Amino acid sequence: MVERNDFQEPSQNINPEKLERTHVSDLHEHIGEVVKIQGWVSANRDQKRMKFIVLRDHTGEVQTIIDSEENKDLASKVSSLTPETALTIVGKLVKNPKVKLGGIEIQTKEMKVENLSDAPLPINIFGKAETTSQDIRLDWRFLDLRKPEHLSIFQIQTTAERAMRDYWKKEGFIEIHTPKLMGSASETGSELFSLEYFGKRAYLAQSPQFYKQMAMSAGFDRVFEIGPVFRANPSFTSRHDTEFTSVDMEMSWINSHEDIMKFEEKWLKHIINNVNKAHSKDIKENFGIDLKVPTVPFPRFTMDQAISTLKKIGYNVPSGTKGDLDPKGERLLGEYVKKEFDHEFLFVTDYKTDARPFYHMRYEGKPNITKSFDLLWKGLEITTGAQREHRYNYLVKQAKEKGLKLKSIQFYLDFFKYGCPPHGGLGFGLTRMLMLMLNQPSVREVTYLYRGPNRLTP
DSSP states (O other): OOOGGGGSSOSSSOOGGGSOBOOGGGGGGGTTSEEEEEEEEEEEEEOSSEEEEEEEETTEEEEEEEETTTOHHHHHHHTTOOTTOEEEEEEEEEEOTTOTTTTEEEEEEEEEEEEOOOSSOSSOOSSSSOOSOHHHHHHTHHHHTTSHHHHHHHHHHHHHHHHHHHHHHHTTOEEOOOOSEESSOSSSSOSOOEEEETTEEEEEOSOSHHHHHHHHHTTOOEEEEEEEEEOOOOOOSTTOOSEEEEEEEEEESOSSHHHHHHHHHHHHHHHHHHHHHHHHHHHHHHHOOOOOOOOSSOOEEEHHHHHHHHHHTTOOOOGGGTTSOOHHHHHHHHHHHHHHHOOSEEEEEOOBGGGSOTTBOEETTEEEEESEEEEEETTEEEEEEEEBOOOHHHHHHHHHHTTOOGGGGHHHHGGGSSOOOOEEEEEEEHHHHHHHHTTOSOGGGTSSSOOBTTBOOO
């Protein structure tokens, strides 16, 4: 067995450090040249004359070969290379049509093991068949993320966020970063994480809602934020987590929540179109789906229409939902809209006050109905939005109706005393978007490091 220290220096006279690294995806531009590649050992084969190593970086895999007679020192070490060893290889890149990995291979001249991997691996990271439980994979998340399909998720996320920002910038939005430590609840007061803060009680922000609205009062006109939020939710469902990335925006001088919905559907079309242009091949190969760019406008149902539609197809929303839809109802609506409108998205609007926070604006003459909406994608809610109440007296009245202690939110109420414009906005779940976009079974698969009731590590 070869020890770790046996691999610390290259075996020949070429100095790998003097060469620039070449990514596997760029190798075809360097046929006939001496190249340096760096990555992980996916496989190695030890034959009599020739030794083969398949090396993988984040852009792909390439075959490297070592001639045992020409380079006995290197050849003697190949059989002891363990899977996932971090390796640097220098050699001449040549064409070989018989090689399945791109019809090229590297004739190895230098090899340096940067870090010899322990064996066996604690999880199976090879092949698409899942042989390790999700919990164990999450324990070893850094290894789990080495799978090409998992790397692809975060490349797609990067493209999606860039598209979000590009669209916001074009539409005159300003990026803000709101505090995550608060002296009071930012939502209903339930599902709060509390902590001691210099002899006082503080809370982790459930959303940036209050501070988005402060920006409207400050005259920022249009703002967005992509950042963490925290919910002390004991649920273990596939769509819940205790910390996640929320995508939020707020807009001033709107006429109704319809302005927010019109903006979101165009924004989402832009995002999905950009992802499709950049990653359609990877999405098809890794997830087996053809990403569909939505048409606008999206279908819209009021809550009353949603409930009557469900009744028409034989489903009654449980009474315990308190004016909201249950997961099964959302799923059935998604199936209905897909069948009737050939669309994956549905806005459900006009929720009753029982199902909405105190700061949602209500209709004139219909004080129990809010100017609010949820957006469903493939039968799952990913967005909650509304026109906000910007009039101080109305806000105070509605907060009292919800049983809130005005003293605890007076700082927030003060935002509306000195000329706040009519405004509205939305909150959007980044991991839910990725889960639905890529047909993944859980937000755990699309979250870099998942946090749930039983998970605080790694």
